[in-house]
Amino acid sequence: MRASWPALRAERIDARTACWRGPLKPLLQTYEVHVVYRAPVIIELIDPLRQQPRVRILSPGLKQRRRDAEGDLPHVYWDDPNCPALCLFDHETGEWTPFHLLADTTIPWTIDWLTCYEGWRAAGEWTGGGRHAAPLLSQETRP
Amino acid sequence: MAYVTDKSAGFERDPFLHPLDAILADIAIAVQLPPGLHAKACERYEAVRAYAERPSSPLHGLILRFYPQGSMAIDATISVRGTDDEYDLDVIAALAVALDAPPAEVLDLLYEAIVGYPTSQKVMRQTRCVTVRYTDRMHLDITPAVRLPHGAERESIIFHAHPDDPPRHHLHVPMNAYGFASWYLERTPLEQRFALAFDERLRKAYGMEVRADAEVDEVPDQVSLITKSVTTVALQLLKRFRNIAYASSTGRIPPSVLMSRFAGHAALTRLSLSDMVIRQARLIAGELRQASQRRENVIVVNPVFQRDCFTDRWPENLSQQEEFAGKLAGLADGLEYIKRHETDLESLRDWLRVQFGDYVVSGAIRRFNQRVGQAVQGGGTAYTSRGGLYVPSAPALVGLGTAASSRAVAATGHTFRGERR
Numbered sequence: 001m002r003a004s005w006p007a008l009r010a011e012r013i014d015a016r017t018a019c020w021r022g023p024l025k026p027l028l029q030t031y032e033v034h035v036v037y038r039a040p041v042i043i044e045l046i047d048p049l050r051q052q053p054r055v056r057i058l059s060p061g062l063k064q065r066r067r068d069a070e071g072d073l074p075h076v077y078w079d080d081p082n083c084p085a086l087c088l089f090d091h092e093t094g095e096w097t098p099f100h101l102l103a104d105t106t107i108p109w110t111i112d113w114l115t116c117y118e119g120w121r122a123a124g125e126w127t128g129g130g131r132h133a134a135p136l137l138s139q140e141t142r143p
Numbered sequence: 144m145a146y147v148t149d150k151s152a153g154f155e156r157d158p159f160l161h162p163l164d165a166i167l168a169d170i171a172i173a174v175q176l177p178p179g180l181h182a183k184a185c186e187r188y189e190a191v192r193a194y195a196e197r198p199s200s201p202l203h204g205l206i207l208r209f210y211p212q213g214s215m216a217i218d219a220t221i222s223v224r225g226t227d228d229e230y231d232l233d234v235i236a237a238l239a240v241a242l243d244a245p246p247a248e249v250l251d252l253l254y255e256a257i258v259g260y261p262t263s264q265k266v267m268r269q270t271r272c273v274t275v276r277y278t279d280r281m282h283l284d285i286t287p288a289v290r291l292p293h294g295a296e297r298e299s300i301i302f303h304a305h306p307d308d309p310p311r312h313h314l315h316v317p318m319n320a321y322g323f324a325s326w327y328l329e330r331t332p333l334e335q336r337f338a339l340a341f342d343e344r345l346r347k348a349y350g351m352e353v354r355a356d357a358e359v360d361e362v363p364d365q366v367s368l369i370t371k372s373v374t375t376v377a378l379q380l381l382k383r384f385r386n387i388a389y390a391s392s393t394g395r396i397p398p399s400v401l402m403s404r405f406a407g408h409a410a411l412t413r414l415s416l417s418d419m420v421i422r423q424a425r426l427i428a429g430e431l432r433q434a435s436q437r438r439e440n441v442i443v444v445n446p447v448f449q450r451d452c453f454t455d456r457w458p459e460n461l462s463q464q465e466e467f468a469g470k471l472a473g474l475a476d477g478l479e480y481i482k483r484h485e486t487d488l489e490s491l492r493d494w495l496r497v498q499f500g501d502y503v504v505s506g507a508i509r510r511f512n513q514r515v516g517q518a519v520q521g522g523g524t525a526y527t528s529r530g531g532l533y534v535p536s537a538p539a540l541v542g543l544g545t546a547a548s549s550r551a552v553a554a555t556g557h558t559f560r561g562e563r564r
Binding site: 076 | 528558
């Protein structure tokens, strides 16, 4: 992570959990991002939906658009209505597994999301593709 | 064609790495002559020439040649002020008439030679030219000229005669549009990376894509490359900015030829598109302000023919030149601010709309968004170490590497999910 994204600062939380925090600037705006990941005890039993790295945008606050076709904010989990987690991959197709490096997946996918978010705000259309899942219970998704 | 290739740093920087440069390019693409129309304009003026030379024409045997002038000669044509998709193409009609012929007579002669030309719209006699209009929103302005007998190549006189003015106000005006165009083109080298990257985006915008892995010599002849320098594209953006700034003005506006002269002086390699716009804007503003400090109207002449004055009709007073200087300084200040500070795409869009017009900027932002989205979906993005994203210009066209600042992290496909609320 340090080699690819030197601005992100790592912090170890416990034996299985780490987080990173720092700036990403996809276009002309810098966002402070927070990524936390708790490695599963048994990799074979991982539930990618609930045990994926969690990415939140700490600042500037993401601006919602009410009644947009993509929803108030596209492709997020509303576990925390004030700071939703980004949904960066399809958990049903194996796009991400614990064997993937976060530096090669989570971070560039976060950059993709932020870029598409800015385009959605400016042009009114989410052009990054994707699909929507059924709502989750918030307590099941909080790390 | 001769290119300047900058490999001094071991690589060539992608000219659209910075999002502001990418969006400015999209704006420039939206306002310039669509691919194919330049060739069509040439066909049209040759057809008008053939018609004006017909045996029954009053100019039969008196037409030496037609040749492009102004923006058409330097490939800097943009849409006409007040429109987003009408184009003025300027042509000189070199005639074998007396040098001291009364201006109104020469203009009337040209009008009589062209009136009745089969377009659906009326041919119009103007103060210095005759205009032929076409239904596809192209206008040809044909200016009669007589070559000076002992001057340099194509040093000429054109004729000024407003139909409502008495003859004592009519003028013979020195001109060498051909020499100026040659001077401009010599001073504005094509940078290969920019020229090909811009051409690729222009073609994609019009659905005329060249295969991404095509080599330059595989491009079919009939799809000739549209090669523009950074200087010329920046000039086009400044002209568009001028058109928007003066959209509701009724009087004369700063002439394109004045802006082209300064663009030629500002030409420099290895500048980004945004930096070149800033450079040209500051150069023009600086000259105008210096003239104002001397309490004089600025005088700008043709660098190859001093008698050809580009400022004979504008500015009419100090207030006009100070106004334009202020507007240009504001544009340069705004672009520099954007490059040095934080702004999101939505705020950038709002600011650019004021500078370059709502319709064009909205379209440019839409295209930018589409291009980025397609690249995200297709894994065609590149990232910088600070978390930046850009869509690389087709490197295969040039056979060059990407910018050294891009990361070794390869884009991988993924599908956004999440809840819709």
